[in-house]
Amino acid sequence: MSVVTVRHAAVGYEGREILHDVSLTVEPGDVVAILGANGSGKSTLIRTILRLVPLGRGEIDLFGTAQRKFRDWARVGYVPQRLGAGSGVPATVGEVVASGRLARRGIFRPAGAADKAAVRDALTDVSLLDRVDDPVSTLSGGQQQRTLIARALAGKPDLLVLDEPTAGVDAGSQEAFAAALGRFQLAGGTILLVAHELGPLRPLIDRAVVVHQGRIAFAGLPPEPAGHHAEPDHDHVHPHAVQQQAGICEWAPTDRIAAN
Amino acid sequence: MDLFQYDFMMRALLGALIIGLAAPALGIYLVQRRLSLIGDGIGHVALTGVGVGLLLHQSPVLAAVVVAAIGAIGVELIRERGRTSGDLALALLFYGGIAGGVVLVSLSADASSNSLVQYLFGSLITTSPQDIAVIAVLGVAVLIAMLAFRPALFAISNDEEYAKVSGLPVRALNLLMAVTTAVTVTIAMRTVGLLLISALMVIPVAAAQQVTRGFRTTMAAAMGIGLCAAGAGVVVSAEADTPPGATTVILALAVFVALTVGAVGWRMVRRRSQPPRDVEPPDVVLQEAEVR
């Protein structure tokens, strides 16, 4: 049984179609990276899989069940790109991570010992246990991102979906959660992440899927970045030229990779 | 002169205490979602409900609850779609609500805009035992709902998309919040009046978050501040012969100012005496420039 199956999905916002005829399969234990330029539709793809965006055409299955019938959302852990604008009402790291347990226990049961233990384990995994009672707003960007990962891990999911986890995050934090993700995968978890560039996550990735202008342009082993993308200080924030060749932008195909 | 030997004062105190406890319990979620003024907006819509009630010779409070609930649900649906910007939708509600109330009342044969005054400013002293029973029941219901669903409501208010992916019944809970807002506004109508309702929902939260660090502690502190301000408001207004509703709001503001000033002072003192916290390793290594 695949973890995620997407068949000929098409997704549109306000009359504009963002994704056209996208198909994708994620097997248990896979670590799949969805890559692409800004505006290619890669974020839309995972948001559609997560049911945050309605599916226009096509089908999506989660753990073998059709998405609209799927109820076992505790098996899915979501790590959004950032914490969200603060409103002034404080929340501790512990409280944010604890909200990751709601999918497991439901809204009617109060928190129990198992929940507290899961929160502690998740925070230990991302090395933030010492900040459990601190307000989230006092953390750095990278520490906040680690909090969000801990929140997703607290629910003991089988699938982790991450949206650009390394964007704007310091190198130390990137190392820390690359390690956490590695442990998750070793324990049997499946990972689906959207990234602009891979950085310390590169060694984890089994498969890369490149989305370009709403379609899958390439799927296979992660390609080597070419040209100035390969430089260590490259932060990959620059416009891509509109005109493309063969639908694969700037990633130099090597002999090992079979273009799709 | 001990005013609290009189039943009407005890009822006034009880009504104020219930509202003082329940309003911030709801308000904390509104502040977290940046909907601090929604209480005002729904209060103004409730005025149309009062107008309907007076026009049809039905209970104005009941009509207010119904109309306010419809208004609150409407606001929630608009917000969900993200079409109109939040503050524009609120403006439409505010002004439509008051105008609706005044026009309806003018159509009524035996009420004038003067009849609306007690709803705008509160009428705590003339609360009958039946009124108090209704306020108590509804207030307790609001408290139970806001406390029992706290983990889910926190999750939604903190990060709505994450809550959706967690499979939480986000829309149902948002509608619950809307109806709870309408109910709280209408019971608060008796104490501080529709013009000051948001104050009781929001000021205790604003005061609490000056000194607290987490959500649970903020909620508890806000409820405590609301309770004390409401109780003190009634007592002070009895002594000073001022209207209880407005006195309560002034006291809540005083607590806010005191806590803000106190928190600033405390932080200044602590900064001097504490070493800096662990910082992250620098991304760049600075080296002394060699002097030739």
Next chain:
Amino acid sequence: MRRRLLPVLLVLATLAGCGGRAATASGKFEIVTAFYPLQFLSERIGGDVVSVTTLTKPGAEPHDVELTPRQVGDVAKAGLAVYIKGFQPAVDQAIALEAKDRAFNAASVVPLLELGDDDSGGDGEGGEPGHEHEEAAGGEDPHVWLDPVRFATIADRLAERLGQADPAHAAGYTERARGLRAELAALNTEFTDGLKTCQRRELVTSHTAFAYLANRYDLHQVGITGISPEAEPTPQRLAAVAREARATGTTTIYFETLVSPAVAETLAREVGARTAVLDPLEGLVDQKADYFTVMRQNLTALTAGLGCEG
């Protein structure tokens, strides 16, 4: 020649419009009255030859009435505007602007009581603690119509004024006013006899509308709110009235028809009294009744609540 004709025609048209405003298409003399008691007087005295309109709609509370543009227009074209100066600010303004020389101020033709002046014998002293005043002109109480004797005097003066404004029917006005005076004299006798011997003479009411009644028939008025029916008394005021009501053994708290009974009910609940309606006749709730029927209903309510014989 034609160029000068147009302005002349305009001036003539305006002048034609100025005169003869009093007569409408129906030919009747138009009277605009401020609120019910004055409307009652005007209808009784004017009879069939006048057309009476009132600025306060039936069932509405007159103290804070706001006038629509059409009503201001009515004031402007009336033959006579009958009002009580100081009672309704909006009406005072409209009359000052539109009908200054065609107005009859009922309060100017009878002796007025000062606000807070309701002790028997009219010694002009007393006033409840914490009493709130809304200032009538010069701090005087405008509720003169509740004293049948003063009301009769107002009727006479109104008839005279109408006779000046509409001389063709002056005789009729005077005669009808005389009839009204007789009826009011009878009412006065009923009240005097009815309220002569009572167990209690304290009249506890929602707002202090009954000073003239209290003054005429030797009662002591205790109002919960002040001269104007405000929404809420302050806690101290309510407590003070409760103390006084308990001290005098009051069994009945009176409230009026046009305002919410919540204040009276709260006080009644506090002291263990019942509530009853005492109508200040500021507006008519039951369209089939009139001044006399309501005053007699008030008398019945008073004799019952104050424990009077007769």
